[in-house]
Structure formats: structure tokens, C-alpha cells
Amino acid sequence: MKKQSKDVKNRPTSSGRDSKEYFRPKSKKELKEILKNNDILTIIAGGTDLLVSNYQKLYKIDKWLDLDLIDEFKEVKIFDDKIEIGSMVTHDRLVRLEKIKELFPILHSAALDLGSPQIRSRGTIGGNIVTSSPAGDLLPPLLVYDAEVVIISDQEERKVDLNTFFTGPKKNVLKEGEILEKIVIPLKKDKSRGVWKKVGKRKALVISSISLALNIVFDKDNIIKKAKMAIGSAAPVPLRIKSAEEILIGQSLDSIDYIKVAKAAAKQISPIDDIRGTAEYRISVAKNITKSALKEVTK
Amino acid sequence: MDKISVELTVNRKKYKIKVEPDERLLDTLRERLNFTGVKEGCSIGECGACTVILDGKAVNSCMVYTFQVDSSEVITVKGLEIDGKLDPLQRAFIDYQAVQCGFCTPGMLISARALLNQNPNPNREEIKTAIEGNLCRCTGYKQIIKAIESVVKKDRSE
Numbered sequence: 001m002k003k004q005s006k007d008v009k010n011r012p013t014s015s016g017r018d019s020k021e022y023f024r025p026k027s028k029k030e031l032k033e034i035l036k037n038n039d040i041l042t043i044i045a046g047g048t049d050l051l052v053s054n055y056q057k058l059y060k061i062d063k064w065l066d067l068d069l070i071d072e073f074k075e076v077k078i079f080d081d082k083i084e085i086g087s088m089v090t091h092d093r094l095v096r097l098e099k100i101k102e103l104f105p106i107l108h109s110a111a112l113d114l115g116s117p118q119i120r121s122r123g124t125i126g127g128n129i130v131t132s133s134p135a136g137d138l139l140p141p142l143l144v145y146d147a148e149v150v151i152i153s154d155q156e157e158r159k160v161d162l163n164t165f166f167t168g169p170k171k172n173v174l175k176e177g178e179i180l181e182k183i184v185i186p187l188k189k190d191k192s193r194g195v196w197k198k199v200g201k202r203k204a205l206v207i208s209s210i211s212l213a214l215n216i217v218f219d220k221d222n223i224i225k226k227a228k229m230a231i232g233s234a235a236p237v238p239l240r241i242k243s244a245e246e247i248l249i250g251q252s253l254d255s256i257d258y259i260k261v262a263k264a265a266a267k268q269i270s271p272i273d274d275i276r277g278t279a280e281y282r283i284s285v286a287k288n289i290t291k292s293a294l295k296e297v298t299k
Numbered sequence: 300m301d302k303i304s305v306e307l308t309v310n311r312k313k314y315k316i317k318v319e320p321d322e323r324l325l326d327t328l329r330e331r332l333n334f335t336g337v338k339e340g341c342s343i344g345e346c347g348a349c350t351v352i353l354d355g356k357a358v359n360s361c362m363v364y365t366f367q368v369d370s371s372e373v374i375t376v377k378g379l380e381i382d383g384k385l386d387p388l389q390r391a392f393i394d395y396q397a398v399q400c401g402f403c404t405p406g407m408l409i410s411a412r413a414l415l416n417q418n419p420n421p422n423r424e425e426i427k428t429a430i431e432g433n434l435c436r437c438t439g440y441k442q443i444i445k446a447i448e449s450v451v452k453k454d455r456s457e
């Protein structure tokens with residue numbers, strides 16, 4: 001399938017829209033029906049990850065399941081204690097949602113930075129999570145906001161803490177026949193301050209070399225009451241840096257030992273060499289990015 | 300796999316076609332419908348040469364399967380010209396020498412048009428962001444940005 005451009009016109013014709021190999025359910029109910037009756041389906045959301053791997057790898061797809069017509073999966077719902085974001089919400093929509101900008105500024109910034117306008121128009125939050133790339137830009141922000149994901153199959157529904165969702169580079173706990181329906185983020189009473197940092201080689205289209213999300217809650221005396229920090233692109237999975245968080249709690253703005261926090265962060269990640277940077281380079285970048293994020297949040 | 304029936308509107312004209320399950324919008328536009336103004340560069344979403352407007356948004360047509368866009372509306376660079384009249388952006392690209400080899404131009408024009416349709420008064424930063432996904436190896440972007448700005452200013456003074 002690699003060279004699609006060539007002989008598209010000369011392929012044999014067969015039956016049309018009601019193909020048994022191609023599904024575009026219009027509701028969650030229809031989706032479950034399809035899941036019940038079919039084994040191997042290739043799920044497609046925006047397609048921005050899938051088309052790249054299909055173009056490069058040349059493998060056969062048996063049956064398509066396109067989630068694009070399920071309106072329930074495009075909803076964003078705000079409750080008193082949580083916000084629910086459908087898996088089919090695109091990055092572009094995420095950026096434009098005022099509520100997200102106000103309540104989850106780091107998620108807003110990460111979506112704003114992601115890829116290019118063309119990629120943001122198509123790519124979805126659900127696709128970003130399920131791809132489970134260590135470089136997935138929405139993942140560190142979602143981790144510091146304590147996001148959970150709701151996963152459905154034809155008969156079951158389960159909720160998974162995003163912290164336990166990723167199991168390795170491009171690996172996660174989803175099983176065959178399971179679909180990511182939505183993301184649930186708790187709304188906290190405490191006012192927090194957050195920073196999103198991404199260091200890469202080029203501004204547009206960079207798959208981040210390293211990224212950091214930091215969210216801090218100060219008490220009324222400006223002492224750090226809660227701290228959440230997550231790093232992307234540095235380890236096999238995006239991960240929370242609990243050792244650094246622990247050091248931060250109880251500190252005041254001017255008592256933070258930046259070097260100590262940065263060292264803890266660098267120690268917890270297990271960086272990998274790849275085309276986007278060596279492990280050593282990443283450790284030093286991790287230190288710098290941690291320092292600059294802390295300086296920014298305390299400004 | 301079987302072919303899939305798709306209806307779509309391209310440059311204000313309706314088409315009913317049957318496509319391969321792995322046929323990209325780029326293939327459909329170029330090979331099936333002959334809109335060769337849409338260019339294929341990298342094929343993996345990085346260069347923007349294949350950019351079209353899909354239901355109001357700039358997208359890479361190499362990053363979309365045609366079956367995904369049933370009932371949608373597509374505008375290619377050819378559709379920027381209406382009744383033989385060039386889009387003001389096309390004029391400006393010529394006037395400001397924003398075209399050298401021309402390979403990036405169709406995608407660039409489309410990204411700029413998608414921006415102006417959503418935001419008729421963008422500032423320089425917004426213009427830069429809008430063409431972030433369009434690579435140009437020749438011009439260094441300066442003339443392109445100036446050309447787009449000239450259209451914005453003209454709109455403003457009208």
C-alpha cells in the first residue's frame with residue numbers, strides 16, 4: 001500500500017458504501033454493536049499518526065473503524081468537580097476552548113505548541129493518548145492534572161488512571177476491541193500555577209526532544225502545598241517526577257534549591273538515545289528545563 | 300477490501316466516486332480528479348505542499364484517507380480562483396516575489412486563505428503560526444509573510 005499514488009485508477013472495483021470492512025458508527029450504541037460483531041478492527045481518529053505509519057510500513061488493514069461521526073466522543077462537559085473531554089476532540093478545538101485555557105492552562109499551551117495548524121486540525125486528544133509516544137505533547141499536562149481515561153468495549157467500561165495507562169514506548173493497557181471514550185480531569189478547589197516547557201530542534205513540527213509540565217499550589221503564606229511535575233520524551237513513557245515533587249512541597253519561593261530539584265528530576269528519568277538526542281544531552285536538558293520551569297512558576 | 304463510495308465537494312463542484320480503502324485525499328485529488336495543483340512532497344505531514352481546506356480548516360491531504368471525508372467540502376489552490384479572478388493572495392504572492400520554485404506555493408496560499416477566512420485581521424505572529432506547517436526551501440519566508448500582510452492591510456483600508 002505504500003505507493004498509493006501510482007495505479008489508483010486501475011484497481012478492480014467492487015461493492016460500495018455498505019462495505020463489511022469499513023465502519024463509521026454514528027453513536028456509542030452503534031459502535032458497541034460493531035465491536036461485538038467484529039474481531040480485528042483498525043481504529044482511526046484523525047489519522048495523523050496512522051497515515052504516517054501506514055505510509056512507512058506497508059501493512060495490510062483488514063477492517064476500518066472510523067470514530068469521526070460519533071458526536072458523543074466530541075463533547076466537552078463541565079461539571080462541578082470534573083471536566084470530561086471526548087477522545088475525538090481535536091487539538092485545534094482544545095486550543096479554542098476558553099474553559100480549558102482558564103482551568104488547564106498547561107494543557108492549552110501544549111495543544112497550542114503541537115505540530116502545525118494542519119496537524120492540529122485533524123489530530124485528536126484520544127489519538128495522542130493511544131499512540132502513547134513518550135513524546136506525546138498532551139501527556140505530561142494530563143499527568144499533572146491527574147487525568148483518568150474511560151475505556152469501553154462491547155460489554156465493559158473501565159476507568160484507568162493515566163499514570164498507569166502507559167506501559168512502554170507506544171504501549172499501553174488497551175486491549176483488542178477496547179476504545180478510549182473520554183478523558184476525565186478532576187476540578188480542584190485550590191488555585192494553581194502551571195508552566196509548560198518544550199525544548200526541541202525546530203519550532204514547528206518538532207516531536208519534542210524533552211518537555212516538562214509543572215503545576216504548583218501555594219498556600220496563603222506562599223508555601224508550596226502541592227506540586228506535580230511530569231516529563232515527556234526523556235523516558236520510555238511520559239512520567240511524573242515524584243522525587244522532585246517531594247522536594248518542592250513545604251518550600252517557599254525563595255527557599256527552593258533549584259539544583260537539588262533538577263538533579264532529582266534528571267535522576268528519575270531513564271533517557272534513551274535516539275535520532276532526537278543522546279541520553280547525556282537529555283539529562284543536562286532535563287536539569288535546565290526543570291530550573292527554568294521553576295523560575296517561571298515562581299515569578 | 301472493497302471500494303468505498305464517497306461524495307465530496309471539491310472547489311464548489313460535487314463528485315460521487317468510489318475509492319480504495321487506503322486511498323489518500325491527496326491521491327483522489329491528484330490522480331482521480333486531476334487537481335494537480337495539490338503537490339506531494341514528504342507524504343508524512345511535514346512539508347505542507349499538499350495542504351487543502353477541508354470544511355474550513357487547513358489540513359494535509361496526505362494525512363487523510365478519502366473515506367474519512369465523505370460529505371465534506373474541499374478547496375484546493377485551483378478553487379481560490381473564482382470565475383477567472385485570482386484570489387488577492389495570489390496577486391500579492393506575485394507582486395511580492397513570494398514565489399521562486401513554486402513548489403510550496405499552492406500549500407502556502409491555502410494556509411494563508413484558511414487563516415484569513417477565520418481571522419481577517421491577523422498580526423505577524425498569527426501569520427507565522429498559520430504557515431508553520433508549510434516548508435519553503437527558497438524564499439526564507441520573508442516575502443511570503445509580506446505578501447500575506449499586504450492583503451490584510453488592503454482589507455483593512457477598504
Ligand SMILES: Cc1cc2nc3c(=O)[nH]c(=O)nc-3n(C[C@H](O)[C@H](O)[C@H](O)COP(=O)(O)OP(=O)(O)OC[C@H]3O[C@@H](n4cnc5c(N)ncnc54)[C@H](O)[C@@H]3O)c2cc1C
Nearest residue numbers: 045046047048049050115123124127128130136137180344
Ligand atoms: C507532521 C506531524 C507532526 C506532529 N507533531 C506532533 C507534536 O508536536 N506533538 C505530538 O504530541 N504529536 C505530534 N504528532 C503526532 C500526532 O499528530 C498526534 O499524536 C495526534 O494527537 C494523534 O491523533 P489522531 O487522532 O490523528 O490519531 P490516529 O492517527 O487516528 O490514531 C493514532 C493511534 O491511536 C488509535 N486510536 C485513536 N483514537 C482512538 C480511540 N479513541 N480509542 C482507541 N484507539 C484509538 C489508532 O488506532 C492509532 O493506533 C505529529 C504528527 C505529524 C504527522
Ligand code: FES
Nearest residue numbers: 340341342347361
Ligand atoms: S506531502 Fe503532505 S505534508 Fe508533505
Ligand code: FES
Nearest residue numbers: 399400435436437
Ligand atoms: S518557492 Fe521553492 S519551496 Fe517555496
